[in-house]
Amino acid sequence: MPAQEYLPFSPPCIGEDEIAEVTATLRTDWITTGPKTKQFEREFADYLDAPGALALNSCTAGLHTALATLGIGPGDEVITTPMTFAATVNVIEQVGARPVLADVEPDTLNIDPARVEAAVTPRTRAVIAVHYAGHPAELDALRALAARYSLALIEDAAHAIPARYQGHTIGGGANPVAFSFYATKNLTTAEGGMLTGDPDFLDRARMISLHGMSRDAWKRYDKGGSWRYEIVYPGFKYNMTDVQAALGLWQLRRLAEFQQRRRAVIARYQAAFGAHEEFQLPVERAHVEHAWHLYVLRLRPEATDVTRDDLMAGLAARNIGASVHFIPIHLHPYYRDKYGYAPEDFPVAYDAFTRMISLPLHPRLREEDVERVIDAVLDITAPVRLPKAA
Numbered sequence: 001m002p003a004q005e006y007l008p009f010s011p012p013c014i015g016e017d018e019i020a021e022v023t024a025t026l027r028t029d030w031i032t033t034g035p036k037t038k039q040f041e042r043e044f045a046d047y048l049d050a051p052g053a054l055a056l057n058s059c060t061a062g063l064h065t066a067l068a069t070l071g072i073g074p075g076d077e078v079i080t081t082p083m084t085f086a087a088t089v090n091v092i093e094q095v096g097a098r099p100v101l102a103d104v105e106p107d108t109l110n111i112d113p114a115r116v117e118a119a120v121t122p123r124t125r126a127v128i129a130v131h132y133a134g135h136p137a138e139l140d141a142l143r144a145l146a147a148r149y150s151l152a153l154i155e156d157a158a159h160a161i162p163a164r165y166q167g168h169t170i171g172g173g174a175n176p177v178a179f180s181f182y183a184t185k186n187l188t189t190a191e192g193g194m195l196t197g198d199p200d201f202l203d204r205a206r207m208i209s210l211h212g213m214s215r216d217a218w219k220r221y222d223k224g225g226s227w228r229y230e231i232v233y234p235g236f237k238y239n240m241t242d243v244q245a246a247l248g249l250w251q252l253r254r255l256a257e258f259q260q261r262r263r264a265v266i267a268r269y270q271a272a273f274g275a276h277e278e279f280q281l282p283v284e285r286a287h288v289e290h291a292w293h294l295y296v297l298r299l300r301p302e303a304t305d306v307t308r309d310d311l312m313a314g315l316a317a318r319n320i321g322a323s324v325h326f327i328p329i330h331l332h333p334y335y336r337d338k339y340g341y342a343p344e345d346f347p348v349a350y351d352a353f354t355r356m357i358s359l360p361l362h363p364r365l366r367e368e369d370v371e372r373v374i375d376a377v378l379d380i381t382a383p384v385r386l387p388k389a390a
């Protein structure tokens with residue numbers, strides 16, 4: 001049988017409108033942060049009904065800037081989840097604070113509010129919740145904790161555009177929420193990010209994100225702008241370019257259509273895998289709207305001898321892209337060695353990691369691609385019984 005063509009895990013979905021807008025931007029005299037970025041910030045804030053938005057060059061930049069703007073630093077503790085990409089935790093180290101991990105809920109794999117409360121100390125300043133795979137974390141419980149212990153609540157919404165919790169859009173509130181427009185995310189600008197939140201907080205974050213300079217560069221170089229500026233903080237260089245914003249403007253307009261296609265793929269996956277006891281399916285709690293950035297399937301070792309690694313190898317052999325989200329933070333050498341973590345310190349995250357796989361999920365998947373993935377997974381996991389010992 002000839003090898004089937006490679007089915008990518010999460011390729012970008014760039015249309016002619018994006019390409020035309022990028023080209024048009026490159027033909028103007030303003031290619032870095034300028035009018036297109038301002039327009040993208042406005043349209044993004046409108047889309048989420050957010051009080052304000054600050055466009056940056058990554059979600060990592062958004063999280064780092066948020067911590068710096070809150071004045072979090074040495075001596076402070078920030079509670080977050082082990083089930084995330086390293087960027088969420090790296091930024092806590094970068095401001096000199098101590099990351100404190102709290103294990104996740106077994107069904108959503110989101111940070112468990114009860115574990116957060118158990119981890120609070122007099123040094124705790126903030127909680128960073130990650131909306132894992134696009135399923136909102138339990139914000140009501142986290143907000144109540146933040147209020148009770150006077151903590152800032154930061155949301156890593158890299159997966160959560162667009163998502164809703166109790167009817168409210170993620171990013172629609174006054175606390176800092178960071179989005180990612182990395183190449184694999186639901187909406188992409190190749191690299192990029194957005195921080196939403198209170199306008200006064202974002203004014204200071206904007207200054208900190210651009211050298212700690214008291215005026216935007218584009219205002220300085222604009223007609224009638226002044227050459228004067230003042231450095232009031234040793235800031236970062238995290239601004240978004242108008243070339244990226246040109247992509248984002250059209251990606252935002254196509255987001256509803258992208259999500260519709262994601263949901264159709266999800267419905268098919270859930271029906272196909274739900275019929276077999278070997279699988280633990282992802283959930284969508286009744287009071288949330290899931291952004292379905294990832295489709296994370298877990299094997300049930302009590303029902304199959306096939307391992308996650310068998311499944312990964314089988315899909316690779318069939319030319320199907322797959323991934324694992326995530327290798328828990330406490331298993332990475334930097335964190336493991338610095339804080340002396342053992343795998344079982346966060347048993348829910350560790351157990352999920354050993355049996356999880358992320359299947360292809362993106363708007364360009366055709367019906368036949370979805371069936372190919374399902375057939376491959378069912379074929380690889382078809383009951384394999386070990387011979388009974390004599």
Ligand SMILES: *Cc1c(COP(=O)(O)O)cnc(C)c1O
Binds near residue numbers: 087088193
């Ligand atoms: C992708 C991702 C990030 C980082 O986003 P960048 O835009 O690449 O900085 C942060 N957190 C999570 C959970 C992610 O998946």
